[in-house]
Amino acid sequence: MPNRKTLLEVLITPVVVAIVGIVGTYLITKQQNEYTKELREVEINKLQEQAVIDRELKIIEIFADKITSGEPNQKVAALQILKVIDGEMAIKLAEVTLKVTNENSIVAESAKDVISSMKSIGNSFPIIISFKSLNDAKKYVRENNKGLKYILTIFLSDNGFYAVTLGGYLSYKEAKIRINYALDNKLSDDAYVKTSTKLGKNLFYD
Structure with a gap:
């Protein structure tokens, strides 16, 4: 044995x-x-x-x-x-x-x-949060894109970060309305409007 x-x-x-x-x-x-x-x-x-x-x-x-x-x-x-x-x-x-x-x-x-x-001219973006990685940004959108008045989108900002926004290519006035919505609904503590002509397309579906 x-x-x-x-x-x-x-x-x-x-x-x-x-x-x-x-x-x-x-x-x-x-x-x-x-x-x-x-x-x-x-x-x-x-x-x-x-x-x-x-x-x-x-x-x-x-x-x-x-x-x-x-x-x-x-x-x-x-x-x-x-x-x-x-x-x-x-x-x-x-x-x-x-x-x-x-x-x-x-x-x-x-x-x-x-x-x-x-x-x-429709180049304002209501940014609620940014990520260094596109995958992290997509994960955030998948987990939070429910029950919102506006659809979450992702754009590559000119600082190299992936910005999660409540839509894009809006008038400054409309972007401010959406920022107030984000703040009122606790989606972000530091949401802000970015005005730019170089953020390209929505990357969520890429």
């Missing part, structure tokens, strides 16, 4: 070792793959964010050059350039220009046009 037990142990031991090795290798590989995927996502996000920053800085540089010109037409051109950058930044720069400009000038009218356009 003791000999049989010893023989059985001898026969089983390699199998156990093999199983442990296979499981261990699988877990390590899985962990490495997940880590590599996370690193890849971080790297892609950084590159996307840097590309956006570089583009914005170049446009703002052109704006600064033209807005300081003595020619009203150059200043008007500078303001119109703002319509291709992030809406929030465009509105802020136009508002600053308006404050230091003669109220009845064509430059002031152009600044007002930029502010009005960026708030009403």
Whole structure:
């Protein structure tokens, strides 16, 4: 009997070792793959964010050059350039220009046009939460997209994060209404409106 037990142990031991090795290798590989995927996502996000920053800085540089010109037409051109950058930044720069400009000038009218356009052309997004990973954003939407007045959507923000929103490409007024809805219904403590022309399509179904 003791000999049989010893023989059985001898026969089983390699199998156990093999199983442990296979499981261990699988877990390590899985962990490495997940880590590599996370690193890849971080790297892609950084590159996307840097590309956006570089583009914005170049446009703002052109704006600064033209807005300081003595020619009203150059200043008007500078303001119109703002319509291709992030809406929030465009509105802020136009508002600053308006404050230091003669109220009845064509430059002031152009600044007002930029502010009005960026708030009403349907490029506002009511953001309630953001994630670094698209999968995490999708999981949040699947778990919370029930019993709401508005459908949750996902857009890749220009900061590299995946923004969960209550719809997109809305007027500024409509986006504010949805933000108030989110706050009143405890969907978020820090929901806010982002105005942008570069958030692309709803990524929930990708």
